[in-house]
Amino acid sequence: MDEEQMADHGNDAAVGGIAADRLRSIIERVERLEEERKALAGDIKDIFTEAKSAGFDVKVIRQIIRLRKQEPSEIEEQETLLDIYRRALGM
Template structure:
């Protein structure tokens, strides 16, 4: 295939086709994940809470602790908890 404006068409087509295949795989995986959440919900688990747990598990422990401390601090400031948390940030 000839170059057009300095771009090799075959090389470009190769990238585009790889991306398209990956997008198809991503769609399949997303559907599989939705099915697992639906299955868990069907057995009584809360999918929103499960998503939060998964997000928290991806975080570093120190980042997770800091986020939890800030959340507790903000809740205390808004009167959403009875006693303020330790404020050793």
């Protein structure tokens, strides 16, 4: 095998200093995860549809989910500011 053929053969594994197999593996893993995320998003949408049909307010459920992700001190600070702003506006 001459030098040019060896260089061409090496291009299968590394092109321009990039390990093509490794790159392909990373891209395929991300694509699989994106598909899983899409499926999960569909499942979540179905749950919100179920909640709505059961008479629950989906907007409020989303707020509760957002609050549950926060630290209690963050929630308290936001509620305090909300109260101050409401009073400032005469609400």
